Amino acid sequence: MRVRVYKIEHLMADNIFADGSLLTSFSIGMRAEATVEFESGNRLEAVFEFPEADTLSFVEAERLIRKELGAE
Secondary structure, eight states: OOEEEEEEEEEEEEEEEEETTTEEEEEEEEEEOOOEOOOOEEEEEEEEEEETTTOOOOOOHHHHHHHHHHOO
């Protein structure tokens, strides 16, 4: 199985303002868009959501996707 992650972004992000000034911003979870190519030749394009993740690298996203698909 080959996993290619091509986009990572925050699942939800919020900014908090007071009197027109930004007080703080925070994000909840991460989302990864990926193509999964199986040994059979089939291909899957999917969006994987990881609501507990604060940050996510491409390598870590690939590992988590493999784990979700039972390949790890």
